[in-house]
Amino acid sequence: MVEKKHGFQIFAHVIMIFIAFCSVAPFILLLSSSFTDDAALSVYGYSFFPPKFSTDAYDYLFTSSSAIFNAYGISAIVTVCGTICNLTLTTLYAYPLSRKDLPGRYFFAFFLFFTMLFSGGLVPSYIMWTQTFHIRNTLFALLIPNLLMSAFNVIMMRTYFTSNIPDAVIEAARIDGAGEFRILVGIVLPMATPILATLCLLVGLAYWNDWQNGLYYLTDNKLFSIQVLLQNIQRSLDALKQSAQAGGSVNVSTADLPSNSVRMAITVMGVLPIMIIYPFLQRFFVKGIAIGAVKG
Amino acid sequence: MAKKIKKVARFWPLYLMLLPGTIYLIINNYIPMTGIVVAFKQYNLRDGLYFSPNIGLKNFEFLFRTNDAWLITRNTILYNLVFIVLGAVLAITVAIILNEIRIKAAKQAYQTVILIPHLISMVVVSYLAFAFLSDGNGFLNKTVLPMFGIDPISWYNAPQYWPFILVLINIWKGIGYSCILYYATICGIDHSLYEAAVVDGANRWQQVWNITLPCLKSTIIILTLMNLGNIFRSDFGLFYQVPMNSGPLQNVTSTIDTYVYRGLMQTNNIGMSSAAGVYQSVVGFILVISANLVVRKVDESSALF
Numbered sequence: 001m002v003e004k005k006h007g008f009q010i011f012a013h014v015i016m017i018f019i020a021f022c023s024v025a026p027f028i029l030l031l032s033s034s035f036t037d038d039a040a041l042s043v044y045g046y047s048f049f050p051p052k053f054s055t056d057a058y059d060y061l062f063t064s065s066s067a068i069f070n071a072y073g074i075s076a077i078v079t080v081c082g083t084i085c086n087l088t089l090t091t092l093y094a095y096p097l098s099r100k101d102l103p104g105r106y107f108f109a110f111f112l113f114f115t116m117l118f119s120g121g122l123v124p125s126y127i128m129w130t131q132t133f134h135i136r137n138t139l140f141a142l143l144i145p146n147l148l149m150s151a152f153n154v155i156m157m158r159t160y161f162t163s164n165i166p167d168a169v170i171e172a173a174r175i176d177g178a179g180e181f182r183i184l185v186g187i188v189l190p191m192a193t194p195i196l197a198t199l200c201l202l203v204g205l206a207y208w209n210d211w212q213n214g215l216y217y218l219t220d221n222k223l224f225s226i227q228v229l230l231q232n233i234q235r236s237l238d239a240l241k242q243s244a245q246a247g248g249s250v251n252v253s254t255a256d257l258p259s260n261s262v263r264m265a266i267t268v269m270g271v272l273p274i275m276i277i278y279p280f281l282q283r284f285f286v287k288g289i290a291i292g293a294v295k296g
Numbered sequence: 297m298a299k300k301i302k303k304v305a306r307f308w309p310l311y312l313m314l315l316p317g318t319i320y321l322i323i324n325n326y327i328p329m330t331g332i333v334v335a336f337k338q339y340n341l342r343d344g345l346y347f348s349p350n351i352g353l354k355n356f357e358f359l360f361r362t363n364d365a366w367l368i369t370r371n372t373i374l375y376n377l378v379f380i381v382l383g384a385v386l387a388i389t390v391a392i393i394l395n396e397i398r399i400k401a402a403k404q405a406y407q408t409v410i411l412i413p414h415l416i417s418m419v420v421v422s423y424l425a426f427a428f429l430s431d432g433n434g435f436l437n438k439t440v441l442p443m444f445g446i447d448p449i450s451w452y453n454a455p456q457y458w459p460f461i462l463v464l465i466n467i468w469k470g471i472g473y474s475c476i477l478y479y480a481t482i483c484g485i486d487h488s489l490y491e492a493a494v495v496d497g498a499n500r501w502q503q504v505w506n507i508t509l510p511c512l513k514s515t516i517i518i519l520t521l522m523n524l525g526n527i528f529r530s531d532f533g534l535f536y537q538v539p540m541n542s543g544p545l546q547n548v549t550s551t552i553d554t555y556v557y558r559g560l561m562q563t564n565n566i567g568m569s570s571a572a573g574v575y576q577s578v579v580g581f582i583l584v585i586s587a588n589l590v591v592r593k594v595d596e597s598s599a600l601f
Contacts, residue, residue, distance in 0.1 A: 008500060012393045013402065019390060020409040023472065026424040027412070029435060033427055045438025046427040093317030096310040103304050108314055113601060115325040118581045121573030122556050123566060124331025125324075127345050149320050180309035209417035212532065216561070230419045231537065238541055260433060267423040274415050282408045285415075289473060290480040 027271070034058070034264040041260050057265035065258075067221070067229065068266060075208060075225040078142045082207040083200060089149045090157055090199065095184050097154070098161035099170075109158075116151045126216060141217035142225060147206060153199055156291055160195040161188065198288040201281055208274065226270045233263060332577065335570040355571035364555060368572070372551040375459075375535075376527040379466050384520060386467060387474035388512065392504055394475065395482045407479070410472035418533025425465060425538050452542045459548055465538060466531075474519075481515045482508060514595045521594075525587030528580040532557065552576045 025048075033046040040052035061068050096102055097109055129135045129145055165188055173183045189196070214228030224232060258266065278285070335355055337348040359365050390410070397403045413421075428435045429451040437448040451457060489507050498506065530551035539549045552572055559569025592599035 008396070009398065012396050015390075015393050016397065016402075016406045019471075020406055022468065023410050023412050026427065029427050030424055041433060045433040046430070046435050047439055048435075089317050089320060092313040096314050099310060102307055102310055108318070111318065111321065115321055117584050118329060119325065119577055120328030120331050121570070121577050122553075123560055123570040123573050124328040124334055124345065126560060127334065127339075128323075128327055128331060131341075131344065144324070146324065148324070149317055154317070180307075180313070184313070205415060209415075211417055211419045211537075227417050227419050230423065234419070234422065234537070234540060263423070264427070267420055271416050271420055275412075278412070278415060279408065282411070285411060286407060286476055289476045 027275075030264055030267055034261055034268045036261055038259050038261050046260075046264075054261075057259070057261040060258075060262055061265055061269070067224075068226075068269060070222065071224050071226040071229040072269070074139075074142070074223060075227070078139070078225055079204055079207040082143050082147060083204045085143070086148055086150075086153075086203045086207075087196065087199060090154050090203075091184075091189070091196075093149065094154045094157035095161060095188060097158045098165070100162075100167065112151050112154055122216075129217065136217050137220040137223060139223060142207075142210070142213050142223070142228075145213050145217070147203075147210060147213070150203075150206075153202065157192075157195055157199060160192060160291075165191050194287070195291075198284050198291065201284050202288055205274070226266075230266060230270055233258060233266070332570070332574050334566070335574040339566045339570070351567075355567040356575070359568045359571045359575070362568075364550070364568075365572070365575075367547065368550050368552045368555045371535075371548065372530050372553075373527055375462065375466075375530065375551070376523070378463055379470075380520060380523045380527075382463065383467060383470055383474055384516060387471055388478050388509075388516065390471065390475045391478035391482055392508055394479055395508075396500070407472075407476060410475060412472070413469045414473045418531070418537050421465060421469060421533070422537045422540065425461070426540070429461070452540060453544045455545050455548045458539060458545055462534060462538070462549070466534060477519070478512060478515065481512055485511045517594050518591055521587045521591050525584040526580070528552065528576050528583060530554075 029046055029048055032048050032050050033041065034057050035053055035055065036044075036047075036050040037052040037054035038056065040050070040054075044051045093108075093112065097105055097112075099105065125145065129141070133140075135141045135144065169187060169191075170183055173187050178186065209227060211225075211227035211231045214223075214225060215231055218224060218228060221229075221232070331345050334345050334348070336350060336352060338351045338354075339345070339348045343349070394403060394406060397406070426434070429437075431437065431448070431450050431452065434451070436451070441448060449457070451461075485508065489511075490503055493503050493507060530553045532553040535549050535551045536554045536557065539545045542549075552575070556569050556573045556576070559565040559572065588599055588601060
């Protein structure tokens, strides 16, 4: 009996180790490729152990290319500003919704909720942002469309407020003469740090990883975030390949495009901050998903 | 009446708090919703979204007369069905295995690692896929296939492999997330149930079959129904970025979202693009509402509304 239990434990570990390996293997391939000598790479291809170790790709990135630093700066600015603005908007919308005595709160809840059910789609949004708000090639393009407030996050935060902050606390503060803003900042928010931390991570990750807004609204490479830069390198390569296939004259010069190992090094830089931060904040991520599980 | 106004007026700071979010929702969501009228117009820049000449249902007629409409609908729905079924089965299996593991630290470590693919963007995923699939330098063509004596395959020109590749990538990226969703539910199951089962002599398999799965039933049903409600939506990054927008693959990688994007940004066919967008929004809306109705029948507390 004991023997049998042991066997199952080993089986479970083997399965989980296999899955865990599959989860990280592509990253190992990526990391190894970025440290491979470019000539060796074109002989042996991308492989899990560098056939010829070289830091040329990183030397190139850190010395002769300002694009990557610029993109890092843009990503950092957008992530920080975006997260702060998003959390402000989310909190300001979620708190009144959690107040059971607010007249009209069902209207505002529905007003929010409906955006999860129906959307106008890309075409009208694109026309509005470019023709009315002239957002193209501004930093706002990376900050505002779609990412500034998510109905799902507001609902998550409202649920946290209603289930963790007793009405009596708010009532008591009001009797003591505190205004609504004082109550929110002085009493409610200090009690809501777990949900703030979780949302901060989710929103920060969404901003850091976003590339679609850049794809839609940016052509000026000074404004490219790291993800948009990666996307754009890919797009130039596609264009190159297509015009080569068509046999036409190649307008894009290969010299402008980063070599195989440099591309991999840029990708490594794109995921590096996440990989560094993630192990320390892992429990907040898991908590965030678990909260999502409770509320479908 | 005056009393009522006074009562509402007392709450003015709360309404003030709601104001920024309301303005954002109006701009970001509600104005584009009214913009779907563009699908019924011959859009031109000069007259804009609302004042371009009406052409009735012409855009839709053009769209549904082409093969594209059928193709993108088929791809979107079939891929989603496979993602939903395979994703749920695998995630539940892994969650149950994870739950069986007794060493706490190992459990924690596995959870941490399998969630990693969920954290990266589809652009990065496309580079990871490229490292495996690249024609000249890919790991598969340079290392794996030669081991078996198979000639290199030009992956980005070979549509027959892409349904498998896309399913694999979707599972790879999503399994950690949905596994943890199910695992959280399993952790919430009352432990005395298992203790009672052990006393009754149930083996591990019987415990899973008679306790774990029935307790997961409502989570499984709800998540699946919600996913079915979203079956008309697709991950733009997965279907556009990962296949690198490769022409020969478009028969198996076009979904409604990539079609809308290509129409808008590349082929400049705003009429058909917006018609496809409205088609997606309207059918999607109906599906979400119906899914929610069914969820409410199954388990009222889990319904979204």
